[in-house]
Amino acid sequence: MKYRIAGIAALVAFAWYLPYQLDSYMIHVANVIIVFAILAIGLGLVMGVAGQINLAQIAFFGAAAYGTAILTTRAGFGFWTAAALAMLIAATIGLLVGTPALRMQSHYLGIVTLGLALALTNWVTNAHIAGGAEGISGIPAPELPGIDLHNAYFFYYLELVVFLLALAFGLFVVHTPLGRKMRAMRDDSLAAGAVGVEVPQLRMTAFFLSSIYGGLAGVLYAGLIRYVAPESFSIANMFLLLAMVIIGGRQSLIGCVVGAVALSLLREVLVDYPTYAQVAYGSVVVLTVVFAPTGLAGLPKRIRGLLRRVGWLPGDTGPVPKLGPFLPYAETPRPAAEPILRIDEVSMHFRGLKALQEISMTVNAGEIRGIVGPNGSGKTTLFNVVSGLYRPTAGRVYLADKDMTAASPHVLARKGIARTFQNLRLFALLSVRDNLLVALDQTSILSNWRYVLWQAGVWRHDQSLRAEADELLQRFGLTDFADSAPGELPYGTQRRVEIARAMARRPSLLLLDEPAAGLNGEEVRQLSEIVRSIRASGVTVVIIEHNMGLVMSLCERVTVLASGRVIADGTPAEVARAPQVVEAYLGDSAMSEDVPEIVETEAAR
Numbered sequence: 344m345k346y347r348i349a350g351i352a353a354l355v356a357f358a359w360y361l362p363y364q365l366d367s368y369m370i371h372v373a374n375v376i377i378v379f380a381i382l383a384i385g386l387g388l389v390m391g392v393a394g395q396i397n398l399a400q401i402a403f404f405g406a407a408a409y410g411t412a413i414l415t416t417r418a419g420f421g422f423w424t425a426a427a428l429a430m431l432i433a434a435t436i437g438l439l440v441g442t443p444a445l446r447m448q449s450h451y452l453g454i455v456t457l458g459l460a461l462a463l464t465n466w467v468t469n470a471h472i473a474g475g476a477e478g479i480s481g482i483p484a485p486e487l488p489g490i491d492l493h494n495a496y497f498f499y500y501l502e503l504v505v506f507l508l509a510l511a512f513g514l515f516v517v518h519t520p521l522g523r524k525m526r527a528m529r530d531d532s533l534a535a536g537a538v539g540v541e542v543p544q545l546r547m548t549a550f551f552l553s554s555i556y557g558g559l560a561g562v563l564y565a566g567l568i569r570y571v572a573p574e575s576f577s578i579a580n581m582f583l584l585l586a587m588v589i590i591g592g593r594q595s596l597i598g599c600v601v602g603a604v605a606l607s608l609l610r611e612v613l614v615d616y617p618t619y620a621q622v623a624y625g626s627v628v629v630l631t632v633v634f635a636p637t638g639l640a641g642l643p644k645r646i647r648g649l650l651r652r653v654g655w656l657p658g659d660t661g662p663v664p665k666l667g668p669f670l671p672y673a674e675t676p677r678p679a680a681e682p683i684l685r686i687d688e689v690s691m692h693f694r695g696l697k698a699l700q701e702i703s704m705t706v707n708a709g710e711i712r713g714i715v716g717p718n719g720s721g722k723t724t725l726f727n728v729v730s731g732l733y734r735p736t737a738g739r740v741y742l743a744d745k746d747m748t749a750a751s752p753h754v755l756a757r758k759g760i761a762r763t764f765q766n767l768r769l770f771a772l773l774s775v776r777d778n779l780l781v782a783l784d785q786t787s788i789l790s791n792w793r794y795v796l797w798q799a800g801v802w803r804h805d806q807s808l809r810a811e812a813d814e815l816l817q818r819f820g821l822t823d824f825a826d827s828a829p830g831e832l833p834y835g836t837q838r839r840v841e842i843a844r845a846m847a848r849r850p851s852l853l854l855l856d857e858p859a860a861g862l863n864g865e866e867v868r869q870l871s872e873i874v875r876s877i878r879a880s881g882v883t884v885v886i887i888e889h890n891m892g893l894v895m896s897l898c899e900r901v902t903v904l905a906s907g908r909v910i911a912d913g914t915p916a917e918v919a920r921a922p923q924v925v926e927a928y929l930g931d932s933a934m935s936e937d938v939p940e941i942v943e944t945e946a947a948r
């Protein structure tokens with residue numbers, strides 16, 4: 344941290360004294376680079392942090408630059424008023440572009456945003472008010488008392504201050520709840536929804552944010568060059584911007600800035616060779632994607648790793664992290680046995696395949712309910728319907744008497760349903776702590792107004808979430824792994840992280856999808872202890888499992904599915920005896936060995 348602060352201070356000092364070393368041409372180049380750096384930060388936020396393809400960044404940029412040009416030269420507004428209105432225009436376009444994001448997935452968004460960028464170029468080239476192909480000249484320089492901003496050197500300092508503020512705000516967003524949710528959405532939008540992240544609205548917010556950066560850059564550009572023309576906002580420049588973000592390392596805002604500086608300088612070197620320039624950008628992008636997917640920003644880590652492997656740097660000699668014991672939850676009196684989940688005649692068809700057929704079942708508050716059945720019998724599909732990932736073909740799902748059929752996953756998460764996934768869906772590029780922090784934050788997307796008006800409130804909220812996360816890490820014995828990426832952890836530990844993340848939502852109903860899959864005997868025993876403690880704390884648990892020993896010892900009732908239908912429902916003893924259950928399992932070769940185990944366990948009770 345000490346080195347980081349010293350590094351940042353050195354860079355700021357360098358940027359502050361840079362103009363003293365530059366001639367009038369190079370200061371102009373530096374000014375254009377800063378504009379591109381601001382644009383790249385915005386693109387990095389929406390693409391690298393939030394994972395949404397945005398080819399409209401150049402359109403936000405153009406809309407604000409043209410807005411400033413038209414409002415100052417045609418409507419007679421002063422520069423700052425025009426700039427404020429132009430920002431508003433860019434932000435409105437950002438919201439409009441973000442609207443399809445409420446419904447569409449990423450690659451469709453790419454096409455929509457590309458369409459918008461093309462439409463803008465087309466419009467400014469042909470519209471009379473935008474000056475056609477000649478563009479608009481005579482834009483006044485911004486006025487500041489006592490400072491002549493016609494002077495490129497003074498303009499540099501204006502840009503530098505705006506840039507530093509924009510970068511600081513971007514970094515603040517990335518490292519606080521909004522950015523964390525965006526990163527979670529990027530890593531796994533499905534799991535993000537399941538922990539209560541309002542994914543569609545968040546996608547829209549990401550576009551809005553990037554449009555603000557586009558607007559800022561556009562306004563500065565208009566004030567700097569004092570002339571706008573269509574070629575500055577062309578698709579070629581959009582791809583240049585994209586290349587900056589990819590080369591720099593899109594997941595790091597600093598990387599985006601480095602990419603903007605590097606490619607702008609390369610552009611300067613190749614200014615007399617425009618044909619080769621395109622080939623050079625393309626080659627650098629391809630080389631980056633193949634050899635350094637994390638871009639320039641990821642290089643130091645890769646180099647350190649390489650040096651460690653060849654023995655030039657000492658390896659990690661710290662103590663080996665260890666999974667701690669689970670600390671049981673405080674017990675609460677068992678709730679009255681009232682239905683918390685009611686599934687009523689639910690069917691789910693995938694084209695011709697009937698994954699669920701008129702399933703009805705009720706789970707009472709405070710129960711641990713087991714759901715078993717041969718492979719492909721519809722267990723996970725049932726969880727997906729209950730947690731809102733699938734809209735059932737027919738039937739209704741009630742949560743404590745409230746009809747929640749086909750509610751969005753994030754709505755259901757906020758109503759108290761939490762779940763884990765059969766094939767672990769942790770946020771891969773987030774640390775274990777951040778995985779928990781995403782789920783712990785229960786504020787709605789609307790609370791993000793605080794990022795504009797009350798950053799201290801955001802900071803305080805983040806600090807309180809961190810304290811809660813530390814408690815949860817400790818409870819689940821994960822403190823040693825708090826800063827690790829999930830992929831670095833043993834499988835059993837990852838499963839525990841997923842349960843901890845689900846519990847971070849403080850759910851009333853917890854759905855566990857094959858939590859014992861891949862665990863060894865001791866881990867299964869610990870899992871059983873964790874599930875019992877969760878139930879004792881007042882949470883109802885529904886558990887899909889193939890490990891019959893675990894199901895029979897843990898669950899008070901078991902529902903058995905076969906071919907999408909409920910074939911038995913009762914105490915473990917009852918279902919183990921039911922001939923249709925034995926028959927269903929014998930029909931499934933993978934599970935047939937479990938049948939004696941059912942009977943054995945039942946006999947032991």
Ligand SMILES: Nc1ncnc2c1ncn2[C@@H]1O[C@H](COP(=O)(O)OP(=O)(O)OP(=O)(O)O)[C@@H](O)[C@H]1O
Pocket residue numbers: 693696698716717718719720721722723724725765
């Ligand atoms: N999104 C989908 N599209 C098409 N078919 C699907 C989809 N999801 C599930 N299915 C099908 O529905 C059936 C039930 O699958 P499901 O995953 O619910 O079974 P399961 O009981 O959980 O199996 P397992 O124990 O192997 O996890 C399977 O035939 C599966 O191929």
